[in-house]
Amino acid sequence: AQSVSQHNHHVILSEAASLELGCNYSYGGTVNLFWYVQYPGQHLQLLLKYFSGDPLVKGIKGFEAEFIKSKFSFNLRKPSVQWSDTAEYFCAAQNTNAGKSTFGDGTTLTVKP
C-alpha cells in the first residue's frame, strides 16, 4: 500500500535555528513529491514539488527539499527559521500514473521568537 511517513509530530525551534523535517514514502513506481504548509487559520499551500530532474528543489520562503531515491526520502529543510514559519507541514506523494496524493500526518512546527 502507498504510504507517507513524517517522523516528527511536533518540532519546537528558536528563531534562526535550522530546520529539517523528515518524510519517507512507500510507493511502487515513479512518484511525484510535494511539501505543503498550512498556516493557522489558512488552507493548504504548496511549498515545493519534485517531479523529475535535479533532486534538490527550492520552494517559496527559503525552503528546499532533497529527493533521495535510495532512501525513499524527501526531507524539507530551511537554514534559518522565522517566527512566521510556525505552521503545520505536510509531505505528500503521488504516483505519476494516478491523480490522487497520499499525505503524511503532518508536522507541527512552532518557532519561538
Added chain:
Amino acid sequence: DTGVSQDPRHKITKRGQNVTFRCDPISEHNRLYWYRQTLGQGPEFLTYFQNEAQLEKSRLLSDRFSAERPKGSFSTLEIQRTEQGDSAMYLCASSLSRLAGHSSYNEQFFGPGTRLTVL
C-alpha cells in the same frame, strides 16, 4: 480571487441528516479532488474527477457518500444519514493534468475546506 472555493465553510448538523457541500475549482483545471481531514492527520483521499468523469473512489467512501461533477466545472459532495464519525474537514482541490511521456503532473491547489460537525 481565482482560487478554489468551497461552500459552506462550516456546517453543523444532527446525526441522520443529509448534507451537501460545493466546490468550485480553478476555472481551467480539468481535475477535481475531494479529501477528508481529521484532527492530527493529513488529508485522506476520497474521490476525484477528470472533467465530469469520476475516475477513482477510495474504499473509505461508504455508500452514504456521493460526489458529482455534472458539467465538468463545480462539484458537490453529499453525505446521507450523517454519523458522528463523519465530523471532519472536507477539502477540495483542483489541478490541470499535464502529460509528459508516460507520466502525469498534477499540482493540486486546495480550497479552504468545509468543516462538518455532526451532533
